[in-house]
Every structure is written in structure tokens, then in C-alpha cells.
Amino acid sequence: MGKEILRVEDVRIGFEKEGHSLFRAREKKEVLQGVSFSMEEGEVLGLVGESGCGKSTLSKVVLGLQKPDAGKVVHFSANPQMVFQDPYGSLNPSRKIGWILEEPLRIRGGFTKRQRREKALAMLEKVGLDEKIADRYPNQLSGGQRQRVCIGTALMTDPKLLVADEAVSALDVTIQAQIMELLLKLKEEMGLAILFISHDMRVVYQMSDRVMIMKDGRIIESGSVDEVYFSPKQPYTKALLEAAGILEERE
Amino acid sequence: MKRKTNKNLILGGLLVGIMLCMIAVGFFWTPYDPEAMDSADKLAGVSFSHLMGCDNFGRDIFSRVLKGSGTTLFVAVGTVLIGAFFGMLIGAFTGYFGGIADEILMRVNDVLFAFPSILLALVFISLLGSGTYNVIIALGIAFIPSFARIVRSEFIRCRDMDYIKSARLMGAGSLRIMFVHILPNTVPVLLSAVMIGFNNAVLAEAGMSYLGIGVQPPDASLGRMLSEAQTYLFSAPGYALFPGITLILLVLGFSMLAEGIREQNQSGQG
Numbered sequence A: 001m002g003k004e005i006l007r008v009e010d011v012r013i014g015f016e017k018e019g020h021s022l023f024r025a026r027e028k029k030e031v032l033q034g035v036s037f038s039m040e041e042g043e044v045l046g047l048v049g050e051s052g053c054g055k056s057t058l059s060k061v062v063l064g065l066q067k068p069d070a071g072k073v074v075h076f077s078a079n080p081q082m083v084f085q086d087p088y089g090s091l092n093p094s095r096k097i098g099w100i101l102e103e104p105l106r107i108r109g110g111f112t113k114r115q116r117r118e119k120a121l122a123m124l125e126k127v128g129l130d131e132k133i134a135d136r137y138p139n140q141l142s143g144g145q146r147q148r149v150c151i152g153t154a155l156m157t158d159p160k161l162l163v164a165d166e167a168v169s170a171l172d173v174t175i176q177a178q179i180m181e182l183l184l185k186l187k188e189e190m191g192l193a194i195l196f197i198s199h200d201m202r203v204v205y206q207m208s209d210r211v212m213i214m215k216d217g218r219i220i221e222s223g224s225v226d227e228v229y230f231s232p233k234q235p236y237t238k239a240l241l242e243a244a245g246i247l248e249e250r251e
Numbered sequence B: 001m002k003r004k005t006n007k008n009l010i011l012g013g014l015l016v017g018i019m020l021c022m023i024a025v026g027f028f029w030t031p032y033d034p035e036a037m038d039s040a041d042k043l044a045g046v047s048f049s050h051l052m053g054c055d056n057f058g059r060d061i062f063s064r065v066l067k068g069s070g071t072t073l074f075v076a077v078g079t080v081l082i083g084a085f086f087g088m089l090i091g092a093f094t095g096y097f098g099g100i101a102d103e104i105l106m107r108v109n110d111v112l113f114a115f116p117s118i119l120l121a122l123v124f125i126s127l128l129g130s131g132t133y134n135v136i137i138a139l140g141i142a143f144i145p146s147f148a149r150i151v152r153s154e155f156i157r158c159r160d161m162d163y164i165k166s167a168r169l170m171g172a173g174s175l176r177i178m179f180v181h182i183l184p185n186t187v188p189v190l191l192s193a194v195m196i197g198f199n200n201a202v203l204a205e206a207g208m209s210y211l212g213i214g215v216q217p218p219d220a221s222l223g224r225m226l227s228e229a230q231t232y233l234f235s236a237p238g239y240a241l242f243p244g245i246t247l248i249l250l251v252l253g254f255s256m257l258a259e260g261i262r263e264q265n266q267s268g269q270g
Helices: A055-063 A097-108 A113-126 A131-135 A143-155 A173-190 A201-207 A225-230 A235-243 A246-250 B007-028 B061-097 B099-114 B117-128 B132-159 B162-169 B174-210 B222-232 B237-269
Strands: A004-016 A028-040 A044-049 A070-075 A081-083 A161-165 A193-198 A210-215 A218-224
Touching (some): A004 A055, A004 A193, A028 A055, A028 A193, A028 A218, A044 A055, A044 A201, A081 A143, A081 B162, A097 A113, A097 A131, A193 A201, A201 A246, A210 A225, A210 A235, A218 A225, B061 B132, B061 B174, B061 B222, B061 B237, B099 B132, B222 B237
Parallel strands (some): A161 A193
Antiparallel strands (some): A210 A218
8 A cells, every 4th residue: 555644653641630639649531542553645544432532632642732641643744634523613703714715825934915815716616615705704604614614724735634533523414425525535636644533433434444443542443444344353343333223234 | 684773883883973073173173272261251151152161260161171082082092002902912821821920910910900990090190190191001001900801711712712723733823823813803802891991991081180190280181170170060060061971971972882892793693
């Protein structure tokens, strides 16, 4: 397969519990207990697990928004980007869409005003939105439109790695399908590797090349989609598949 | 989308507009020289030649009200500018970075906050000496804590939003995030705070001039005039009445405008 783009080695992180007393030792909750994996260029790696298993913490560690207590995160590409779960919190409400799309270029520098505008409009087209949207404010858009803008903003600087943390979970089913299609299309066009985080087994199945199952801060099973979905080794994976109604359908 | 007519915004805007026009006129032209005395007209009543009568030195009250509201407005605007600017800086840094600096600055803020702003301004005046500019500085400093507090809470609300995280991922520096990404989101709240602060400043200036430590005679200001008028409350009620009414209208106008902006903003987000 292709070149390695991300390597995560034995990452550990713990948070101190709130409400500690003066006389008791502070309790630490281990959120990630030695997570290792690697990603290749242009692949979609699904990460599944129940709420609170450390998925989001892992995504923050991968992007450097949170420092791990131990372990290493090695990037082989510049500026990895992220698409967030809540399309209502991830766009600055007081700025127009065009401004939001141009901001990554403004931060990077070296573009004229016109170049920035042109690139922003081209990106709007790429994510399937009308040019007119550039002059609207985020609260004038629907959830699906907002998520398209978020994806577009993340891709403005041509990253090679995109982390999608529950990127379609807050959308309804038809919009989910559209956004997933868009992500796969952009992946092909831009040679993007996507770390696709979700609690939804079905969504991950449609998106991913490889899957990792996470439980209590550990990756308990990983492999190609077919391996994990058709011959799960861990009882927890089986339980997840059953809960999603995937096992029965095949039997 | 249903939209109620925003009476506060319209009425407040109208009132403030009229007051500002009068002040602008008073800046360039007044019917009489506001400082010219005429002993023949001492405490004259309302007439066509003196619309609001004359004061104890025979000065035309209408001219002095026009000029005086200008002084009052100048002091209020200056006060709010100083308070809002430094309050915004302090609030932005403490709210965004948090930590020990936040703790220390906010405790200092609490101490300042515990004094009524007039009292605090009195302390500064006794250090700086009286006079129009010193009043502005003193009141401005006294107003910093309230602005700092408001801006800080807005920054705390915004700093953990996803759009800030994504800006950080794009490589935006702290200053850029604070003033380009977060600050525009505090504008609606800041705007009403400025309006309310403005009202308090008008009243504080009037209060300080009334106590005789603000604007010095013979300059006119609304508070100064009220203070001088109290001796003649029964012989010439107009002397106290007209500056008082002007002061009330000015404060009322800005209060309504602030309330109107707040309402407008709420209906816009819903």
C-alpha cells in the first residue's frame, strides 16, 4: 500500500477527577491506555466505540490540541485538519461564509485578496454549494450546508489528513448519506486520508477501508472492514454489530 | 419570520438623535453667549426672548443647556471609551488565558467593584485634582471593572467553541484568535454594556459636578447647573427643571436604545 502518513505510538493520557478533597489522593481516570496505530495516504480509517471510550480525546491528541502524558504522535504531512461533530458550533457566527473559507489562507499568508476569494468560491463549488452562500452568515444555513462549509474550510490548505470526529452524527439520515458521499468524493480527488470517528457501525462500514474498535481507552480489535464486520474476534465487537442489527441480517 | 416592531429601538433612536442634533447645534451656535451675564434678567421666567428663562447671573438657561449637555456628553463618551477600551483588553486577556494572572486581576477587579463607582472616582479626583479631563480619567478608571467582567465572561464562553479550535488548528495565533475570531462575537453584549455605561457616566458626571468636583464654573454642564439651581428651587423652578428634564431625556433615550439593541439582537439569533 501507500506511504505512511500518521503514526501513533503507545499514547497514554489521564485526567484528574473533579471534586477531589484535600486529604484524599487525587484520583486519575485513564482515558487512553496505550493506543498505537498508523495510517496510510489516501485511506479511510474508521474508529468505532461507545460514548466515553476516548475517541474524541484520541482525535484531539492526534491533532495536537491535547498533549499526551506518554507516547508519540508522528505526522508525515503538514497541517492535518478536522471536521467537528456539531455543525452549529464549528462556524464563527459573526463572520460570513466567504470570510470563514478565506481565513486559513489569510493565516498562512501569501495570497492576494482576489486569489483568496477565487479559491473560496472554487471550494464552495467543490463541496456542492452555491457561490451566493459566500455572502451569508452561518445562521442562515441548514445543518448539512454548514457541515459542507466546515469540510470546505478544513480543505482550503490542501491537507493530506482529515480527522472527522462524529462529522455526520448530528445530521439526519439523508443528509448523512450526502455528506459521506462528499467526503469519499473529495478523498478520491485530493488523495485525502480520513480518520473517521463514529459510534455508528453502519456509517463506518460505508465509509472505511480499515476499522478499529475502541473500548475503555484501548483498541481491542482492528483490521480491514470485511475482517472485522464478517468475522469479529472480540465479543465486544460482536455485541456492537448485534446492537447495530448487522449480525442478524447476515445470518 | 415574524418580527415585532421594536418600539424601544425606534423611540430610543429618535430621542438620542434629537438630543445629539441639539448638542451639535449648541456646539456651533447658541441664542445667547452661555457665559454672558445680564443683571436685568436675573432669574427671569420663561419668555420668548429666553425660552427657558435666566439663571441667578442673568445667563440664558436654554443656551447653557445646549452647551452643558455637550459637556456632559463629552465627559460621558470619554469615560465610556476609557472604561470600555481598557476593560476590553483586561477582559480579553484574563478570559482567554485564565490561570494565575486571571485570578489576580479578577480579585483586584472585585476590590474595585466593591466600591460604588462615584466613590472610586472621588478617590481618583482627590489624587488628580478636579477639572473636566480629570473627571473623565477618574470616571473612566472607575468604569473599567464592569467592562472587564462582561468581556471576560464572553471570552470564556467563546474560547472553547469548536470554531476557535478549528482556528487554532489552522495555525492562528492567540492574538488573532482573540481579536479577529472572538471579539466580533462579543460586540452585541459589549454594545449594550456601552450604552448602559454611558447612562451611568452621564449620571456620574452630573453627580460629581453637583458635588462641585466635576466641571468647574463658569463652564456649563447639566449636573453643574442642577447644583447651582438648588438654591433657587422656589424662586426660579425653571432653572432646575429644564436641565433636569434634559438629563432625564438623555438617559432615557440611551436606556431605550440599549434595550432596543438587545431585543433586536435576540430576535436576530432566534
